[in-house]
Amino acid sequence: MQNILGFKDSKQYKKDIQLLSPAGNLTKLKIALNYGADAVYGGVSHFSLRNRASKDFSYDDFKIGIDYAHSMSKKVYVTINGFPFNSQIETLKNHIAKMRDLNPDAFIIATPGVIKLTKNIAPNIPIHLSTQANVLNALDASVYYDMGVKRIVVAREISLNDCEEIKKLLPDLELEMFIHGSMCFAFSGRCLISALQHGRVPNRGSCANDCRFDYKYFVRNKDNDKLIEFDPNEFYVKNPDNDVLMRLQEEYDVGTHIFNAKDLNLASHLHQILQSNVIDALKIEGRTKSTYYAGITARTYRMAIDDFINKISRPNLYQYELHTLKNRGFTDGYVVHRPFARLDTQNHVSAISQGSYQVCAEVDESGKYCLCKHTIRKGDVLEIISPLSYYSNINFNTDTKAIFKKNNIESLNNLVQLYNDNAIIDSSDSNMKLSCKNNENGVIFCIDNRYYIRFLKICLYNGKELDSIHSGNTNLIVLPFELPPLSFLRVKLQEIE
Numbered sequence: 001m002q003n004i005l006g007f008k009d010s011k012q013y014k015k016d017i018q019l020l021s022p023a024g025n026l027t028k029l030k031i032a033l034n035y036g037a038d039a040v041y042g043g044v045s046h047f048s049l050r051n052r053a054s055k056d057f058s059y060d061d062f063k064i065g066i067d068y069a070h071s072m073s074k075k076v077y078v079t080i081n082g083f084p085f086n087s088q089i090e091t092l093k094n095h096i097a098k099m100r101d102l103n104p105d106a107f108i109i110a111t112p113g114v115i116k117l118t119k120n121i122a123p124n125i126p127i128h129l130s131t132q133a134n135v136l137n138a139l140d141a142s143v144y145y146d147m148g149v150k151r152i153v154v155a156r157e158i159s160l161n162d163c164e165e166i167k168k169l170l171p172d173l174e175l176e177m178f179i180h181g182s183m184c185f186a187f188s189g190r191c192l193i194s195a196l197q198h199g200r201v202p203n204r205g206s207c208a209n210d211c212r213f214d215y216k217y218f219v220r221n222k223d224n225d226k227l228i229e230f231d232p233n234e235f236y237v238k239n240p241d242n243d244v245l246m247r248l249q250e251e252y253d254v255g256t257h258i259f260n261a262k263d264l265n266l267a268s269h270l271h272q273i274l275q276s277n278v279i280d281a282l283k284i285e286g287r288t289k290s291t292y293y294a295g296i297t298a299r300t301y302r303m304a305i306d307d308f309i310n311k312i313s314r315p316n317l318y319q320y321e322l323h324t325l326k327n328r329g330f331t332d333g334y335v336v337h338r339p340f341a342r343l344d345t346q347n348h349v350s351a352i353s354q355g356s357y358q359v360c361a362e363v364d365e366s367g368k369y370c371l372c373k374h375t376i377r378k379g380d381v382l383e384i385i386s387p388l389s390y391y392s393n394i395n396f397n398t399d400t401k402a403i404f405k406k407n408n409i410e411s412l413n414n415l416v417q418l419y420n421d422n423a424i425i426d427s428s429d430s431n432m433k434l435s436c437k438n439n440e441n442g443v444i445f446c447i448d449n450r451y452y453i454r455f456l457k458i459c460l461y462n463g464k465e466l467d468s469i470h471s472g473n474t475n476l477i478v479l480p481f482e483l484p485p486l487s488f489l490r491v492k493l494q495e496i497e
Helices: 026-034 059-071 086-101 112-121 138-146 160-169 193-198 267-275 291-309 315-322 412-422
Strands: 018-022 039-042 075-080 106-109 127-129 151-153 174-181 216-220 235-238 245-248 263-265 281-284 357-363 369-372 381-385 437-439 442-447 450-455 458-460 488-492
Touching: 018 026, 018 174, 018 291, 026 039, 026 059, 026 291, 039 059, 059 075, 075 086, 086 112, 106 112, 112 127, 138 151, 138 160, 160 174, 174 267, 174 291, 267 291, 267 315, 281 291, 291 315, 291 357, 291 381, 291 488, 357 381
Parallel strands: 018 039, 018 281, 039 075, 075 106, 106 127, 127 151, 151 174, 174 281
Antiparallel strands: 174 263, 216 235, 235 245, 357 369, 357 488, 381 450, 381 488, 437 442, 442 450
């Protein structure tokens, strides 16, 4: 349901606020931009703090991504936000020069030395300060501003009030804020647990996510020096991966995931952030997350931003979509509340949980084929998730009655009737919109402005017809109808057999 917010004249609020999404590889870059992001960020090499994501990008692919974004009048920011050692400086110089030549829109950097180095090597590229620099106040912000930094990605521990104070002193300095994604239990990501236990240094891009492990509690027997069952007076955590032990003090019976921070989710506070008129860019974390994550987060926050401009708020819809993603539970972090005022930022139960939906297939860039990501059976009904531009109406309902159960599917005749009753006619750009249709291979129908596809046949690109197909099968599925490129087909998780 839509709610009209008590806004003042929207003209006094930013209408050009930027939505910035993660790009872990070229496909995710394209998905994020098509699903609503104004810009993306990513990197090549271990200087970008995400080794796994950086390995998916070559310099050539990154150049393709930059050109692709620029063709859409969108931007790409290069992450060079690692903390280099002396032995890496010459390699870093070469890397900066290579990235400069790709013509990105900015560099994201964490340290003063690298800022100075970059200004010498690439004076034409704007510099954004990484959240790793931990800027929490106007004093630190002014130092980096004087160094020539155009934008600061504020520390995740900062409050909105502190952002307002920085903007008062430095009105020309752009402020970027994280609004969604994984959180680190350490201060702005400056953690050493992974380095101590694995030799993998988080601030050099190789965090092993030790904070997510399901640690076991041990205490030491004073009589024989052996580790025994938990005692609340003294206990240890043992890394199940390599048996490293650490002594900790913690309240009794809080669970085993004692380091595990919940994921940030500020969708329900977005109107408050935008009303402040001090934030220039909203940033989503997650270069190592899935392609579906890249699409859903960009699409949902794009809806929220556009709703704000139109003086509408649909927090239930935003949360419905974001909860379809795998997550560690959600928290609104510290933008509205101070850290000491929050007691629900850690997930003590599990390292990660399933979202409410399962992605069953991903549509390729042609829109004619899809690749199976989870079991699909003949007769299955799956929801089509596409960029917002392909919908004639985005007033999506969140009522689960609109979701068809796989074990109680409508007959083909009823689906065809739904097609006849719900057919959308849009002569202006009907070829660009999702619409109801049917043929011998499948049916597309619409309920509550959501579109569903039923596979009457599962036909592969090689001509073979199947009754079902499972994840791991790399053969392309021929879609019954051409769908918007880079779409997803999903089903509610509890309905999967």
